[in-house]
Amino acid sequence: MTAPAETAQDRPSTDRIEKRVALRASRSRVWRAIANAEEFGAWFRMNLDGAFAEGAAIRGRLTHPGNEHVMLEMLIERIKPEWYFSYRWHPYALDSKVDYSSEPTTLVEFTLEETDGGTNLTIVESGFDQLPLSRRVEAFRMNDRGWDGEIKNIVQYVS
Amino acid sequence: MSRSRGAAALRVADAVPVFAALADATRLSLLGRLSVDGPLSITRLSEGTGVTRQAVTKHLSALGAAGLVRNSWRGRERVWELDRKRLEKAKWCLDQISAQWDAAAERLRAFVEDD
Numbered sequence: 001m002t003a004p005a006e007t008a009q010d011r012p013s014t015d016r017i018e019k020r021v022a023l024r025a026s027r028s029r030v031w032r033a034i035a036n037a038e039e040f041g042a043w044f045r046m047n048l049d050g051a052f053a054e055g056a057a058i059r060g061r062l063t064h065p066g067n068e069h070v071m072l073e074m075l076i077e078r079i080k081p082e083w084y085f086s087y088r089w090h091p092y093a094l095d096s097k098v099d100y101s102s103e104p105t106t107l108v109e110f111t112l113e114e115t116d117g118g119t120n121l122t123i124v125e126s127g128f129d130q131l132p133l134s135r136r137v138e139a140f141r142m143n144d145r146g147w148d149g150e151i152k153n154i155v156q157y158v159s
Numbered sequence: 160m161s162r163s164r165g166a167a168a169l170r171v172a173d174a175v176p177v178f179a180a181l182a183d184a185t186r187l188s189l190l191g192r193l194s195v196d197g198p199l200s201i202t203r204l205s206e207g208t209g210v211t212r213q214a215v216t217k218h219l220s221a222l223g224a225a226g227l228v229r230n231s232w233r234g235r236e237r238v239w240e241l242d243r244k245r246l247e248k249a250k251w252c253l254d255q256i257s258a259q260w261d262a263a264a265e266r267l268r269a270f271v272e273d274d
Contacts, residue, residue, distance in 0.1 A: 123263075
């Protein structure tokens, strides 16, 4: 058994989620799983309709049973081979009747680092502060301090 | 990941009245007071705030309609307190996406380590 993905945040952030995971696989293996659209789709559970290239807009259909109707669009930003891959998307674009194109996107970034035993992968999704709803949702996220501390934070945050 | 993203989307609609109620500095500061000192009466809540009792009453009604606070009688005095259950429901968003990334990262691990 290996340790689960670690939430790498020293303090609660309203804008980003960061995960660090140590993988027992070579950097080139991990890179292929992320930067190759077919392999990405295999573990992410999404059928993608094209290859990843900077500037490309790739549509994907979720393959998880019960969610096959859900289409997501990935706007590929940067591809730095074996090191960095980023794209933007709409984090809650699940209603096929709604046009999300004018709404803010979040940025998802994968960064690879070679280690002795394999590869350290960091996944960051950021830009939640630009989503007016989730800005306030996140402010109410629970943490160790519980609600009293959390509400004080919110009051400071908004005042 | 897809299942929980779907669940998250369904709960957006439920959450809207909560965020509408929270989108006000006076109401947030009332929640802050109730969090630290509550339960409190309207008289106590309006003390030293520069906000009239009538305005406090109105804001508490808005918070109550969103299920964020509730009131009860303490002796002859009506007091207001946080409804923490409802507040907890309002926290779904990033926690949920965070959990989705945990699950996705584990699927990626299985994918690359099982080669």
